[in-house]
Amino acid sequence: MRNSSLIPFRSGGGILMALxxxxxxxxxxxALAGALGASKLAGAWTDGLSGAATVRIGAEEGAPEQQLDIVLDILKSTEGVIDAVPLTEDEVAALLEPWFGAAPELSDLPAPAIVAVTIDSANEPxxxxxxxxxxxxxxxxxxxDHGEWRGRAASAAHAVRSVALGALIVCALAIAAVVILSVRSGLSAQSANIATLRLAGAEDRYVAGLYQTRYFWLGLIGGIVGCILALGAMVSFDALSTVSRALPSLDLSGYWWFLLLGVVVFAVLVCVLAARITVLGTLRRGA
Amino acid sequence: MILFENVGFRYGRGPDVLQGLSFDVPDGAFTFITGASGAGKSSLLRLLYLDDLPSAGKISLFGRDISTLTRDEIAWFRRRIGVVFQDFRLLDHLTAAENVALPLRVAGAREVEYRDNVAEMLQWVGLGGQMHIRPPQLSGGEKQRVAIARAVVASPDIILADEPTGSVDPEMAERIMQLFMEMNRLGKTVVFATHDADLVKRSKKPTIDLKSGTSSGGVAA
Known part of the structure; x- marks a missing residue:
């Protein structure tokens, strides 16, 4: 004796649902790829900047060399400063090159003196x-100490993360809404069969279990298909970004697989929970 | 086992279907419910299989006032009540055997546990050869017997039957009647609704007669 499903689900509806x-x-x-990419980029920026600070002495103040010595003394006697080294004229010229070009007469201009300060990240002054x-x-x-710049990078990353989280919530709500509609219409189409199950002694949670099983599989199949498509799209995006530097690299390594797995698990959870809550609620209201 | 105290019933705001009905069905009894069509036989059975609550009075089942049952308790009580519905209520997408197994399956039993039991039940009602046929391919009498096998497969304490001989020829009616008598001999409480006066007269069992919705005679409490 083969055990058929107690509720004859229509396969057409299932395919649409999984889609x-x-x-x-x-x-x-x-959404997750965007959030992680932004976090990573912001992390790279701030990592490069923490542990370092700069002192700039304006050229217009006069006697820069004398000022430079005072500044170096002050810095070296400050707690949390590991080292302070003035940049050479060539180094300053190199920094200015993107703005002024490699002009040999630069040394004639009053360039500011710059001190590169190495600070203890664990004990920042x-x-x-x-x-x-x-x-x-x-x-x-x-x-x-680049605090402003680091703050901006961090808040930009934070904003991207919030948008991504919002997108995830919207995706979850959309799945839940579709499951609720689909389960409701299923319950009303199957009301005679469900009444028979109840009369045969089925508890509400037994009926809910039948729907949970059904939506578990739809969520799993849909989730896996969606993630495979996303992976394909990302791999081709990544291949494109190695050709064109304008696109940021997504870096498809390591934890990516856990992330895709997480999306599948999340989709399945939303499907199963939405189905369970809908069935129990509908039956309790009188089916 | 079953106690009705001044029970009234109506659908919504409609007229009273049952009124001032009091009776007691003791454990192991075989009781007929008779009355013309529309006298409320099916409504009375609906109250007994907990599909509705009385609009007046009190019904006690297994010592509990049925109006106090939760939805889960209703499900558990129904496992102790086997019902043969007038319209059979078989699931058309399942085979005869799967339909018979339904009460066991929803109670959490696994197929290996009930396979033999189900086959035996179908043999008993004379459908051993039709186990894997679906209801749409069965005749009225065969569906009736699948419904009977399903009603008794979980060994319930009470068996309710709504006109189980209504849609079959006299010979089959006699066979079906014998099945119910046999179950009663095994100690089941049977409540049998029928409008067949001859059948009732021949069997000489206690009768609750619903005449235009009122109780008269039978095993009055």
Missing amino acids: IVAAMAFLACF DTSIVQARLDGAATGAVYD
Whole structure:
């Protein structure tokens, strides 16, 4: 005796349902890829900048060499500063080159003096205290620990993450909404069969279990299809980005597989929970 | 086992289908419910298989007031009540055997546990050869017997039957009647609704007669 499903689900509806889950999983993968890419980029920026600070002494202040010595003394006696090295004229010229070009007469211009400061990332000196000490001794020396720039990079990454999280929630809601509609119409089409199951002694959770099983498989199939499509799209995007530097690399390694797995699990969970809640709610309201 | 106390019933705001009905069906009894079409036989059975609540009075089943049951308790009570519906209520997409197995399956039993039991039940109702046929391919009498096998397969305490001889020829009616008598001999409480006065007269069993929705005689409480 073969055990047929107690509810004769229509396969057409199932295919449509799995397609919608696949589309949502596809979009969710890209939302996650965007969020991770942004985090990584912001991390790379801030990592490159932490542990370093700069003091710039304006050329217009006069006697820069004398000021430079005072500034170096102050910096070296500041707690949290590991080293302070003034940039040579050539190094300053190299920094300015993108703006002024490699002009040999640059040395004639009053270029600012720049001190590269290496700071202890674990014990960063307080920016305002360092600036106050510099202000007392050398006018026109500006201490910059890149805090503003790091903050902006971090908040940009944060904004991208929030948008991605929002997109994930929207995907989940869309899947849940479609499951709810589909289960409701299924329950009303199958109301006679379900009444018979109830009369045969089935609890509501037994009926819900039949739907949960059904939507588990639809969620799993849809999720896997969506993630495979997303993976394909990302691999080709990545191949494109190695050709054109304008596109950021997605770096499809390591945790990517866990991420795709996470999207599938998430899609399945949303499907199963939405189905369960809908069945239990509908039956309790009187079916 | 079954206790009706001044029970009234109506659908929505419609007229009373049952009114002031009081009776008691003791454990192991065989009781007929008779009355013309529309007298409320099916409604009375609906109350017994917990598909509805009385609009007046009180019904006790297995010692519990049925109006206090939760949805889960209703499901568990129904496992102790086998019902042969007038319209059979078989699932058309399942085979005869799968239909018979339904009460066991929804109660959580696995196929290996009930396979033999189901086959035996179908043999008992004379359908051993039609196990894998689906209801649309079965005759009225065969469907009737699948419904009977399903009603008794889980060994319930109470068996309710709504006109189980209504759609079959006299010979089959006699066979079906014998099946119910046999179950009663095995200790099941049987409540048998029929409009066949001859059948009732011949069997000499207690009768609850619903005349235009009121109780008269039978095993009055």
